[in-house]
Amino acid sequence: QLQLQESGSGLVEPSQTLSLTCAVSGGSISSGRYSWSWIRQPPGKALEWIGYIYHIGSTYYNPSLKSRVTISVDTSKNQFSLKVNSVTAADTAVYYCARGSAANGMGVWGQGTTVTVSS
Amino acid sequence: DIQMTQSPSSLSASVGDRVTITCRASESLGNYLNWYQQKPGMAPDLLIYGASRLQSGVPSRFSGSGSGTNFTLTISSLQPEDSATYCCQQSFKTPLTFGPGTKVDV
Numbered sequence: 021q022l023q024l025q026e027s028g029s030g031l032v033e034p035s036q037t038l039s040l041t042c043a044v045s046g047g048s049i050s051s052g053r054y055s056w057s058w059i060r061q062p063p064g065k066a067l068e069w070i071g072y073i074y075h076i077g078s079t080y081y082n083p084s085l086k087s088r089v090t091i092s093v094d095t096s097k098n099q100f101s102l103k104v105n106s107v108t109a110a111d112t113a114v115y116y117c118a119r120g121s122a123a124n125g126m127g128v129w130g131q132g133t134t135v136t137v138s139s
Numbered sequence: 140d141i142q143m144t145q146s147p148s149s150l151s152a153s154v155g156d157r158v159t160i161t162c163r164a165s166e167s168l169g170n171y172l173n174w175y176q177q178k179p180g181m182a183p184d185l186l187i188y189g190a191s192r193l194q195s196g197v198p199s200r201f202s203g204s205g206s207g208t209n210f211t212l213t214i215s216s217l218q219p220e221d222s223a224t225y226c227c228q229q230s231f232k233t234p235l236t237f238g239p240g241t242k243v244d245v
Binding site for chain 1: 140171173175181182183184185187188189194226228230231233234235236237238239240
């Protein structure tokens with residue numbers, strides 16, 4: 021059964037870079053025509069899609085974050101990663117990774133990791 | 140961006156009640172509409188995809204309908220474990236967007 025697990029910095033200082041990795045197990049990140057997404061949820065707020073990547077490396081970002089976000093994939097390690105530059109308190113959230121497709125929704129999610137931006 | 144709205148924002152109902160949640164999109168999605176259930180401190184779980192297709196393992200009391208801009212999620216007989224927040228999400232085009240959620244208390 022496919023599983024996703026987020027890891028990375030839980031506390032980031034303002035203006036620094038947030039870095040997270042999503043490890044994929046129980047299946048290959050290169051199989052199928054899936055997108056691999058990052059989604060975040062600030063405390064008490066709705067889910068916000070950050071962007072996704074395909075295993076071939078093509079990326080799509082939310083325009084609201086595009087200037088600060090980079091998503092990359094490492095097929096040899098079966099994982100994909102997120103970097104958000106110049107973070108502020110507004111980037112404090114639970115960050116999730118997920119596998120999905122347009123026709124089938126996001127059916128597999130990681131458990132989420134909390135990132136706090138504070139000095 | 141496609142804006143997603145939901146109603147109501149919250150509801151309280153009893154075990155066995157039929158519950159309906161509405162999701163509206165600012166432009167037509169065809170049937171590229173998905174529903175998720177999220178419990179506190181947990182990741183969302185996919186319930187319905189393609190507006191009306193039940194995700195594997197999801198109880199049959201959950202159903203979805205609609206197309207275009209208007210969609211509904213129905214729980215036919217509410218159970219205690221259905222206490223959660225339900226949100227819709229469009230996968231018609233990027234940026235993918237989510238509704239604000241409907242909190243259901245049983």
